[in-house]
Amino acid sequence: xxxxxxxxxxxxxxxxxxxxxxxxxxxxxxxxxxxxxxxxxxxxxxxxxxxxxxxxxxxxxxxxxxxxxxxxxxxxxxxxxxxxxxxxxxxxxxxxxxxxxxxxxxxxxxxxxxxxxxxxxxxxxxxxx
Numbered sequence: 329x330x331x332x333x334x335x336x337x338x339x340x341x342x343x344x345x346x347x348x349x350x351x352x353x354x355x356x357x358x359x360x361x362x363x364x365x366x367x368x369x370x371x372x373x374x375x376x377x378x379x380x381x382x383x384x385x386x387x388x389x390x391x392x393x394x395x396x397x398x399x400x401x402x403x404x405x406x407x408x409x410x411x412x413x414x415x416x417x418x419x420x421x422x423x424x425x426x427x428x429x430x431x432x433x434x435x436x437x438x439x440x441x442x443x444x445x446x447x448x449x450x451x452x453x454x455x456x457x
Contacts, residue, residue, distance in 0.1 A: 357381055361420055361451040368394075369456050370411030376451060377403040378420040389416045393455055411457050418451040 359380035366374040378384045379402070386396055386404045393414050397405035406418060423446055 357424055357447065359420065359422060359447055359449045361418065361449045363451065365452045365454070366406070367454045367456060368406075368408040370408050373405050373407040375403055375405050376418060376420075378449065381422045381424065381447070383422060385421045387419050387421070388453075390414065394453065406453060408455055410455060412455055413457055414455045416453050418453055419448050421446060421448045
């Protein structure tokens with residue numbers, strides 16, 4: 329009887345191994361912006377660069393105090409157009425599909441490549457009068 333039980337247990341393990349099972353992957357992708365903070369006066373500019381993936385989309389929270397040179401690509405130039413004590417957030421976003429192949433353009437910095445998610449990173453831009 330013990331041999332039959334052992335045989336059944338081994339058979340069950342082999343069946344699971346052959347059928348496969350989902351496991352949690354440790355493959356993660358993280359994106360970042362450099363620099364992570366900038367302090368500017370009216371008319372000054374800074375170049376921000378994203379890394380960790382591809383096909384980046386850039387956005388700012390307030391277009392009345394600054395402008396971006398482009399919203400696509402691995403870098404963008406931010407120019408302060410208002411000399412006030414305002415601040416805003418620069419966000420870079422990527423879309424990472426479940427298969428890990430990027431097709432277009434946000435969670436904060438890290439994503440498991442086995443689930444399709446938007447990932448973003450942020451930088452703070454401070455305006456000085």
